[in-house]
Amino acid sequence: NAIIELRKVGKWYNSYHALRDVSLKIGKGEKVVVCGPSGSGKSTMIRCINRLEAHQTGHIIVDGTELTDDVKSVETIRRKVGMVFQNFNLFPHLTVLQNLTLAPIWVRGMAKSEIEEIAMMYLRRVRIPDQAQKFPGQLSGGQQQRVAIARALCMKPEIMLFDEPTSALDPEMVKEVLDVMTELAGEGMTMVCVTHEMGFARQVADSVVFMAEGSIIESGTPAEFFENP
Numbered sequence: 001n002a003i004i005e006l007r008k009v010g011k012w013y014n015s016y017h018a019l020r021d022v023s024l025k026i027g028k029g030e031k032v033v034v035c036g037p038s039g040s041g042k043s044t045m046i047r048c049i050n051r052l053e054a055h056q057t058g059h060i061i062v063d064g065t066e067l068t069d070d071v072k073s074v075e076t077i078r079r080k081v082g083m084v085f086q087n088f089n090l091f092p093h094l095t096v097l098q099n100l101t102l103a104p105i106w107v108r109g110m111a112k113s114e115i116e117e118i119a120m121m122y123l124r125r126v127r128i129p130d131q132a133q134k135f136p137g138q139l140s141g142g143q144q145q146r147v148a149i150a151r152a153l154c155m156k157p158e159i160m161l162f163d164e165p166t167s168a169l170d171p172e173m174v175k176e177v178l179d180v181m182t183e184l185a186g187e188g189m190t191m192v193c194v195t196h197e198m199g200f201a202r203q204v205a206d207s208v209v210f211m212a213e214g215s216i217i218e219s220g221t222p223a224e225f226f227e228n229p
């Protein structure tokens with residue numbers, strides 16, 4: 001019944017051992033926060049879940065499909081997984097609305113009018129419908145990150161991966177992004193978030209995973225994590 005399962009996953013960058021036998025099960029609707037020092041493999045682990053990086057040993061199974069070199073397995077899994085990056089990764093030469101509709105039109109073959117309506121609905125949900133015709137460079141970092149979240153949601157993912165979504169933001173913009181993520185969590189989305197925001201972890205996470213040197217060295221509920229002496 002796990003929607004994401006990692007079984008003894010290993011990953012090397014040349015001779016550098018970035019993931020060491022990482023095993024993890026995530027249930028449908030579960031919110032997992034991944035924390036740990038810089039360079040511990042957090043980003044590598046979540047990037048392996050949608051094949052932005054390829055693992056070399058072990059198994060990754062997402063919603064019943066094992067990730068293999070077969071492009072079909074990658075396509076199947078990418079359909080289910082949305083991702084939000086530290087640096088937004090928006091297309092600078094497209095408007096906010098075009099950023100949201102590009103993949104649904106060209107990858108999913110959706111009609112422009114239909115996806116534009118859906119995109120506007122998500123822009124209202126992340127509270128920036130008035131920015132639809134602007135370009136990313138005209139928006140604050142917090143607004144850009146909310147565009148990135150809305151863009152991922154337009155693909156109707158079952159799972160959302162967040163890689164340090166607030167780390168590139170000015171402090172006053174962190175809350176507006178965490179509020180949107182908290183709302184999404186409340187709606188039952190399965191979420192895996194690499195973040196240093198321990199308030200968010202305490203409030204939203206079902207489980208917290210602590211990584212060091214490419215391994216998961218501890219995991220538990222936020223209560224177990226934060227209230228241990």
Ligand code: ADP
Pocket residue numbers: 013014016018036037038039040041042043044045
């Ligand atoms: P974290 O997200 O915990 O900061 P990363 O997963 O980004 O850690 O990186 C884990 C380790 O792997 C780091 O030592 C990093 O330098 C190394 N690494 C990450 N990506 C690459 C890459 N493309 N090539 C070589 N080494 C990499």
Ligand code: ADP
Pocket residue numbers: 043086163164
């Ligand atoms: P993040 O902040 O998401 O952990 P990093 O800043 O560590 O990402 O890395 C940014 C990019 O550089 C990633 O694509 C990562 O794979 C790559 N990278 C990280 N460390 C190394 C490295 N030692 N050698 C080569 N590429 C690396």
